[in-house]
Amino acid sequence: MTAYNQMELMIALAARYLEDDSTVVVGTGAPCAAAMLAQRLHSPQLVIMFEAGGMGPQLPSMPISVGDSRTFYRGLSASSMSEIMDLCQRGMIDYTFLGGAQVDAYGNLNSTQIGPPSQPPRVRLPGSGGANDLASLCWRTMMITPQDKRRFVEKVDFITSPGYLSGPGAREEAGLPPGSGPYKVITQLAIIGFCPQTLRMQVESLHPGVTREDVMENTGFELLWRDPLEKTDPPREEELRVLREDVDPYGYIIGRG
């Protein structure tokens, strides 16, 4: 079996969720690598989109910016922010990937500030960008994120983008489109879904060599556990080969693993 690093593991696992003939809005980095990997392996007709307007590119290399010229290279269309966000709002986008400095058990994300909303921030972060829009409007939100206690917290300092908010019914009550919300969280330790009853994070699968204790030690809130708990099928030779040779040959992303 080929050795792999944590970033390669997370990208390979995320790519498996992107089925052919579906649509996904991504940013740069690991999510883009996952989408490219899926497109090259099992989903040649996966339509990759970027919020700045890039639609259906055949990405020649990893983009540096969500709006750089790679994001519409050999694309279906070089469109606009409005066009991509309209697609999301009218229900055309199956998947999106988001991340943040903090996430809670309901998948609510903070990318705005460290410190309470009532005060000037201890650390100011970029803000929503398109994240709130994508989390509000895309059918299924996924996350590829390192897991530790600093990031997986009981309460995020600032809810930038909505997960399941305070639990069942909360998104709909707040005014968000029904049937949308967080789907999978892929970390270096586990694949985490959301319990259908409580909408809190529920560990579905542990990666090879990882124990329940490892996951709990790196989480600042109480996790639910699926029964039976599965063991993650590690990256296959073919996934790693395409990822290394074709998707990210210079190691811009997987080099960080």
Add this chain to the structure above:
Amino acid sequence: MHTYVISKGGDDLPEGTLFVHPDPDAMRDWFRAKPKGMTSKLTSAREAIGELVKDGDYLAVGGFGTNRITTALLHEIMRQGRKNLGMSGHTATHDFQLMAAGQCLDRVDVAYVVGLEARGLSRSARRLFEQDQLDVTEWTNAALAWRYRAAVMGVPFLPARIMFGTDTYEKSAAREIRCPFTGMKLAALPALSPDVALIHVHEADVYGNAVISGITVSDWELARASKRVIISAERLIPHESIRSQPQRTTIPYFCVDAVVEVPYGSFPGNMAYEYFSDEDHLKAWLEAERDPETLQAFLERYIYGVETFSEYLDRCGGLDRMQELRRLEFLLDREVGPAPAAGEGKR
């Protein structure tokens, strides 16, 4: 004229400040008075900024942060020392970094600022927030894009299904409304008409008819929503080129107040089909911001100590560097081998 009641935020309402009040009748009057004659608007960056950007104006920059941005016009705003500007932070990265470093801002509608995507966070920009030097209202990229669109349509707001349930909403100046047809909750996004829009395009004629190639981001809307529009163009083209291919026109001349020709005008940003971003220079920016003294020296060298954008380009490696960035844009390393080492020797 109507008198509009602007509901004040706070209590149960989102508490963000509404920096630009949506008043479609005032905008109709503005657009009625806007000159429609097709006259040459060709000018210099210095004159365009001098005449069309005033202290206190609310500014919006086209493109997407480090892509198709109006670097030359922003440098000129810094050199002329504009103060107390408002800014639309619709993914404003290097453009926001410039305005922050130049201490030109006192308020911002944030969707995405401070960060330069994966490259890191701008210290100049962070400082403004962490030292409480800005009036800040939170939005999202779609919210700002749709706010421009409401202004384009000449209506005071557009409804949308975003932001609900979050602190982003609580810190915005959106309002909750009920749909009269379905009864569903909607977020009313107030029309946004910036005082000045700065937009970098691929081609323009002297009248301001402008062509953008590649993604337009929100610039189709921005050019139509704004009171004044300054275009910087990679190259001037004959008016006849517009007439012979009218389907290519992104912005018609009557939206535009000034046209400035600036080759490589988006540098160090990317310009699709022209040149790629200069990642070395963007990195140098982030490093210079680590402390106020190194930043001042950096700004002196690249912005305050030069008079024109072409002098700036010379200090960044000049034509040799532009040639490398052009090869990067066209992915030519695969055909002609890697570009010679990133122009570092020049700086």
